Amino acid sequence: MAKILMKGNEAIGEAAVRAGGLHYFAYPITPQSEVGEYLVKRLPEVGGVFVQAESEVAVGNMLFGAAASGKRVFTTSSSPGISLMQEAISYIAGAHLPAVFINIVRGGPGLGGILPAQSDYFQATKGGGHGDYRLLVLAPSTVQEAVDLVMLAFDLAHKYLNPVMVLGDGMIGQMMEAVEFPESIKETDDPMTMDWPATGCEGRDPRIIKSLYLDPQALEKNSFALADKYKKMKEEEVRYELYKVKDDCQVLLISYGTMARICQTVIDEMEEEGVSVGLLRPITLFPFPENEIREQAWKENIRAVLSVEMSTGQMVEDVDKAVQGRKPVEFYGRTGGIVPSPEEVKDYILKILGKK
Amino acid sequence: MAKILMKGNEAIGEAAVRAGGLHYFAYPITPQSEVGEYLVKRLPEVGGVFVQAESEVAVGNMLFGAAASGKRVFTTSSSPGISLMQEAISYIAGAHLPAVFINIVRGGPGLGGILPAQSDYFQATKGGGHGDYRLLVLAPSTVQEAVDLVMLAFDLAHKYLNPVMVLGDGMIGQMMEAVEFPESIKETDDPMTMDWPATGCEGRDPRIIKSLYLDPQALEKNSFALADKYKKMKEEEVRYELYKVKDDCQVLLISYGTMARICQTVIDEMEEEGVSVGLLRPITLFPFPENEIREQAWKENIRAVLSVEMSTGQMVEDVDKAVQGRKPVEFYGRTGGIVPSPEEVKDYILKILGKK
Amino acid sequence: MPEAKLKIFERPKSFTDVVTHYCPGCTHGIIHRLIAETIDEYGIRGKTVGVAPVGCSVLIYNYFRTDFLEAPHGRAPALATGIKRVSPELIVFTYQGDGDLASIGMGEIVHAANRGEKITVVFVNNAIYGMTGGQMAPTTMPGQVTTTSPMGRDVSQAGYPIRMSELLSTLRTPAYIERVSVHNPHNVIRAKKAIKKAFKNQMEGKRFTFVEVLSTCPTNWGLTPDEAQNWLEDNMIAFYPLGVFKDTYYDNDEEGQK
Amino acid sequence: MPEAKLKIFERPKSFTDVVTHYCPGCTHGIIHRLIAETIDEYGIRGKTVGVAPVGCSVLIYNYFRTDFLEAPHGRAPALATGIKRVSPELIVFTYQGDGDLASIGMGEIVHAANRGEKITVVFVNNAIYGMTGGQMAPTTMPGQVTTTSPMGRDVSQAGYPIRMSELLSTLRTPAYIERVSVHNPHNVIRAKKAIKKAFKNQMEGKRFTFVEVLSTCPTNWGLTPDEAQNWLEDNMIAFYPLGVFKDTYYDNDEEGQK
Amino acid sequence: MPGITIDKNYCKGCELCVKACPQQIISMSKEITKRGYFYAMVHDPSRCIGCRLCAITCPDAAIEVHSHGTRYVLFEY
Amino acid sequence: MPGITIDKNYCKGCELCVKACPQQIISMSKEITKRGYFYAMVHDPSRCIGCRLCAITCPDAAIEVHSHGTRYVLFEY
Amino acid sequence: MSQYEVTFAGFGGQGIMTAGQLLAYTGMNAGKQVAWIPSYGPEMRGGTAYCTVVVSDERIGSPIINRPQGICVFNRPSLDKFGPRVKPGGLLIINSSLVDATSDRDDIQVLEIPANDIAQKAGSGKATNMVVLGAFVGATGIVEFDKLKETLTEKMGRKKDLLQINYKALDEGYELGRKAKEEKVKG
Amino acid sequence: MSQYEVTFAGFGGQGIMTAGQLLAYTGMNAGKQVAWIPSYGPEMRGGTAYCTVVVSDERIGSPIINRPQGICVFNRPSLDKFGPRVKPGGLLIINSSLVDATSDRDDIQVLEIPANDIAQKAGSGKATNMVVLGAFVGATGIVEFDKLKETLTEKMGRKKDLLQINYKALDEGYELGRKAKEEKVKG
Ligand SMILES: Cc1ncc(C[n+]2csc(CCOP(=O)(O)OP(=O)(O)O)c2C)c(N)n1
Ligand SMILES: Cc1ncc(C[n+]2csc(CCOP(=O)(O)OP(=O)(O)O)c2C)c(N)n1
Ligand code: SF4
């Protein structure tokens, strides 16, 4: 298909459609309301379902019910709305159901602001709800990647029967870039061929989709089954990108999403100025490319590792864990809707290098 | 005051009263409903307030409103209920208000079970809500300590103007132990002497208690102010206990709450059998005794560090981070309501030591 | 040869042979049976999906031979909305207690009703939180003793009970709302009719149907099953009048109903 | 010497001198003023605490010279419950839009009303989500075009609008419920009376008081302020009849009201 | 001739059938079931009129009603 | 003699006062305020009857009404 | 003795929890560390109810006691479930009024007491728990019997009639326990 | 040129966003990497609206452009806010119909265009944005002018009248821009 210029929010909506995610439940919230405004027109064209729910609490639970059908279901929201879904997300994970949650992160905590931020990293990667579960978390840095990862999210959700989160930010949602979609809407598996959805028990034994196990042995079994999935994700799903990580790099940047793009500009500019800096950009935030970061960070030439975030410091804890104290781990962050400029990141790098 | 024998849940209620926490908002949930059943009788005796809310979403927000008064307010709940409070908690933190949340953790995710667990560690320590905020988290291991930490929680909440969580479990809530309380109810500060509560603006400028900052500079300022508080907590509030950590310890256990008591039994029994094992028991889970663990773990005699939890492995990530790869970090956990017995922990230690 | 034995009443086919965990005399069992009989009589077992609440009836799925989802506390109408919108060929019902539906689940029930979701809600009003040990519900009667109203529900603090059927009847969208009781056989018979009617409406594509069933909780009321039935009759019915609050079955405007 | 100039109408003292961020002609401003005038006239500025919603009026606290809390979306009644229970000497009001109160906040408003919290709720019904750019609200009129109902509200998918005053009037506990409008001066005058009455009730210790105010959103309705007022009159009032739904001021049973 | 069968496995001894029976032919056993309940039994089967009220009221679906031959439909259920 | 003052600082030019005035003495300026609005002004002050309807309807509390001497109370507000 | 653990197990309604609490109170009043740990959760409805009491001279570690020294079973399911768990050398008290079986373990002391019958004779079947508690204290001497009675008075002071019946039940049980202890010592 | 960034800034309703999008489309159609980045958030109500377009031969890094090479300001507040941000050597286009001030920077090229007046003459004040856009393309040659017109046709094909007016506005603007460029080259 030809490239088209599209706003991130709309591209995300179209990506879901192309992935066969035709069942959308949502409640408006800035900066992602355009997703719903796009889909309310688009979904009827393809026989999809759009329900504007009364709240994000309801959204989470509508997704829970809809996911039980075996079809591809999703929502989009932004930070406070995602907080309201935590109970439902925990239930969906506990019940081994696939659903895609897209969080176009804004500044927090509380009502905060509506500008882009990355301060929901902890919530997304450590699990904001209760109990032993994790989300698989994907973080796009361009509109095209948002499209690709949203489509991937559905596949992974169904592969693992686990909720998957796409962590964008207001910038990704609001900007327009050229994007390409697959020609047609993906044929998704027929729920009748699956052995878990609630399709009505005609001709088979009834199925119960639940997360309650009064017997602690049974509950533990369920939790260990979840843990096994997360182990498998760690083995199979780690995704990241290296940008100009060369043998002479002095500083290794770790950054994701919009922030990583800014780091690329920083790297390009510093390259011209003769300072070699590289970037490892995690694409999956959970599973986190821990070993990959360690490997790069421990290389002789690296003098420091710098986590650059639009937060007061969240991913840096995982970076710190990865590096294991062998190299200094530094943090540079702006938050609350402020997107650091290449200049300030550059300055910070020069400071680390003792050049400023 | 003389010791009395009391169920953990009731002792927690009485502790709050003694700390001047006379304003209680809650919704029933096993295994902590006795707190409310106790307080509904106790609070009227001391001029307190008990509102049974319609949901935990409402509870969180009633606490938000009540906390704005400058008085001491709190709730108790259990895992799914706490998930429903995440949005409100994020708002309360963002608005710099003091409130105490007591989570008597049960097995999860989802509806899970009602038996004791520690699987809400991530949610409590990393922040289950959105945005750059943290909770100060206290983890008692006996009923007396639950009493002491609940009282401390109010002081810390008011010291930092930040929500504080006490992370218990069903076992702490349900068991009876001898406890002692301070003789009388603590005199708490008069809100009229504070410069932040909403008391009606008679004779002063109006006050606005909020978390919205449309200007990103202002929002960032608020987030950095929060970050400063967390930094201060890390400097001043780390609490932990060492149990039989001696020069000849081969294994350092890290464990909190009920699980830590079992580890004590393990240590006592192994001592008799001639195997020296020690325990570092975090009392504050955030701020986490990271440096203290590192210091102990790095000692010559320690062959391995073992995180023992009633979860599929959460705190172990923080332990791992603390130890920085210098010693093997092992994990032993049971979950879903199963409390590991001393025997199984012992076995695991022996396996680590190659003795089994 | 003796005449053939003819069964004129038997355990519904939609029931499993599991003995319920309910207390002796708890009317949850009756209401379960009425639903199971309805499913049998309409022959819809294979396309019915139930949504369980959190409450004493959380284990309802162990007793039914149909697919079931288990909702978080209060959210059954949202789950039902989700699955019914995505799979409109299914017959979807929720089964919810008064804590579940009228307290924590108020938002979800009002909005599912108002959107006119094509689901059936069976609302079991036993004026108390059974499962968690007998706390006050929004439906608890004035003066009624519970573990969180040890001196009796104090309306000056907690207000009066909420009447869900009346409240939902202020909405224009729902197709059918009735309150029945199961505190004696005659009322059980009427309750059965109401539940059948609700399912029939759904099968014919009508919108939201709701049956409120007054029910007993002998255990937490501290009464014998017999006393509990009498208490219901003497105390609850005056405040919770039985009857049809809304029925648009024969109405016909452009959306199929007024 | 000329006679002294006498102000017979002026900006309320409880207002700050900040120019609001509202669109030209948006009636939020009128409703703010009525509350400010009420506070002035009763002399309660120093003990009043407002609770702001999330919606266009989230910044209401910038315009009032009283203490204010800012609630999460829909939860203002819970915050108001919290502060009023703990500090009963305060006069507490919430100010909420229809998305805030009737959609996400349904549970909190019904239960605050039913518990009879001694607060005043001013409910601004402009049939749309203003702040987020004009999405459909539960109160949006059938056929009304919004960004999430581009072909007009389809009642076969979204149901009919919710009438909050009617819904809350099925509860026995609340003291006072009235629906007014501000689409012309005559209605503004009546709206003022209703708001004053609500505050008076609260000042005298009466329970939950609720004033629903029909309001315009010229921007998202895509009309001029003048057209918007006419649209309100022509379209909303038939579905949302004005008047008193509940008033127990002169009732007196054991709890102070029926 | 109508009659009922009460399944001891399901009966929890709530006595609601005793109250419901218009013929007053159901009473409680002196024995206990394996779940620890005194169960319901028919002490005068010949007087059963097949009205089904006991079965309709039983919360545990423990009662089956049958008839031999003619069935008297007393009410729709 | 009654009269009104419209504060240009607050006026957003919504024209609701124009519609509200029974004497039809308010109209919109051709000039723009610093916020970019055409503001309301009284083109025939002498006919003002002090009814307050313009002020009552103004969403921005931009209008003050005054009288010199006698005040005609037309209605309670 | 540095630490003693005992489990009381039976149906709900047999006074299991109260018996355990009385013992714990008495231990506490005697200046010892105590913990009373109930079973809670799914087993409660219908099944067996049990609680464990730990009395110790030192800080109590694990509240999870899988193999207590003493176990008192009030009904058959409890015997089946808990009988095998008594620590070798420990004590198993069986309420023989309701339990028509015994334990074939020879590494522990087994004491069969017709507790319901004794309680009935003392004035009320409800005092069955006191008979067993008395026997347990008689057989182990974990707490002083006088102190136990003091605690009972303290907790039940107001209901005089019941108190008398309970005293009697305690006494009868204690006697049986004490005798068994003597026999064991002798035997 | 490997990357060019331009910001359009003015009041809401002046067609700022559309102008930027047209440019981005045209860049994309010419096979370049493009990004269109709007301002969103608090500034939208009342204040200035702006968007930035990046056209590049390579993968676009930071979408945060603090110092673009080109800036087109449609009103006074935008001039004040953005004027100082033009990159040295860059271009500043000022809509002189509405802006009665100019920039005193001598390290950039400043182009004043009475865009509203020109648009009015072309048939509608609404085409002001096209005048400016034309001038910008004329002065920079970032995209081919013909391609720009093609994009316009593609996006507005259906509204013939408007299209004509817009063509005219574009042309007029382009001429001014082109001339300025020539002068600069010469000068
Ligand atoms: C979020 C959440 N809050 C609270 C609970 C605890 N809880 C379980 S059931 C219940 C109330 C049940 O009462 P009701 O709905 O009336 O049903 P009943 O048990 O009376 O049949 C509560 C509060 C929970 N499981 N989840
Ligand atoms: C939890 C949450 N969900 C969604 C939003 C986004 N949001 C802000 S205001 C609003 C609706 C406002 O509409 P209304 O209450 O009718 O007030 P109005 O703007 O019309 O005055 C929404 C959905 C939010 N801030 N928080
Ligand atoms: S507690 Fe009440 S509602 Fe629950 S099973 Fe028992 S009688 Fe029924």
Ligand code: SF4
């Ligand atoms: S968007 Fe609507 S409700 Fe909001 S300020 Fe403008 S006119 Fe008023």
Ligand code: SF4
């Ligand atoms: S009604 Fe059913 S459960 Fe109750 S006694 Fe009769 S047969 Fe047994």
Ligand code: SF4
């Ligand atoms: S009503 Fe007020 S804001 Fe509107 S034009 Fe008149 S003075 Fe200006």
